[in-house]
Amino acid sequence: MYCRNCGNEVSDKAIMCVACGTPPKAGDKFCYNCKAETNASSTICMKCGVSLKETAPVQEEGRDWLTALLLCFFLGVFGVHRFYTGHTGIGVVQLLTLGGCGIWALIDFIMIIVGSFRDAEGHLLVRR
Numbered sequence: 001m002y003c004r005n006c007g008n009e010v011s012d013k014a015i016m017c018v019a020c021g022t023p024p025k026a027g028d029k030f031c032y033n034c035k036a037e038t039n040a041s042s043t044i045c046m047k048c049g050v051s052l053k054e055t056a057p058v059q060e061e062g063r064d065w066l067t068a069l070l071l072c073f074f075l076g077v078f079g080v081h082r083f084y085t086g087h088t089g090i091g092v093v094q095l096l097t098l099g100g101c102g103i104w105a106l107i108d109f110i111m112i113i114v115g116s117f118r119d120a121e122g123h124l125l126v127r128r
């Protein structure tokens, strides 16, 4: 493939371009597949048609920490923060038990504050 910053040919596994010193996929000036010059805003190469955004590092999209914290604080006894984080089953139980008489909601609140609360997919909440 080619360095997206300077167009130099680099190994597919290269983490840094030897010619310009940046990660080969970090640039936006050249197509990594055919070396055609690309527009910084284009998502596909106009010449060979490969997706240029596909190579960008995938950002893990976690749920928002502050949102979960506020939901738990204000609506924790209704399990709203559990619905927000995808724990629908637990959310229903908390709703029916009023957050385990508030104790369960309080425990969840503390877990969110200390940053050990995970959503249903196992991701930690993201502080933005």
Ligand SMILES: [Zn+2]
Residues within 6 Å of the ligand: 003, 004, 005, 006, 007, 008, 017, 018, 019, 020, 021, 022, 024
């Ligand atoms: Zn380069």
Ligand SMILES: [Zn+2]
Residues within 6 Å of the ligand: 031, 032, 033, 034, 035, 036, 045, 046, 047, 048, 049, 050
């Ligand atoms: Zn191309």
